[in-house]
Amino acid sequence: MTSRTVRDWADAPRNADGSYDARAVVAWFAAKSGSATSGDENYPTQRERLAAAQAEKVEVENRVRRGELVEVEQVGAEWDDLVLAARAKLLSMPTKVAPQLVGRTDPNAIRTIIRDEVHAALAELAGPVEPDADPVAAAA
Secondary structure: OOHHHHHHOOOOOOOOOOOOOHHHHHHHHHHHHHHOOOOHHHOOOHHHHHHHHHHHHHHHHHHHHOOOOOOHHHHHHHHHHHHHHHHHHHHHHHHHHHHHHOOOOOHHHHHHHHHHHHHHHHHHHHOOOOOOOOHHHHHO
16 A cells, blocks of 8 residues: 555544554554444445546456456356266266177276276366367267
8 A cells, every 4th residue: 555545544643743653553553453344434424435446347357358267157167067067978988888899808807998998988078178069969
């Protein structure tokens, strides 16, 4: 914060000569900030509340543009897509692996085939998800 900000606080503690004791100002500010419950105490006028709300709105918009914040609905939709893709991939594995296992009796060979298919499925799921792809249709 700037020295002007401190000067603008009419109720900030000052020395007799008008200067400020940094420790006293910090303690005063911490007490003032910690005691506000609704947030209105920090902005005594509507103009200050409006300015703070506008500044917060602009900051949120900037963070969204920089990719630091996303909408909850967007995250939910992405998560749904990932879960559906994993479900489709896992449900297709028995059908894909069964023909390779017919007639095999060696447990190590069976384990290798299943392990390789699991690793291939995980590698595919770890790749980028196409936003318009239908994972259920793709697995069928």
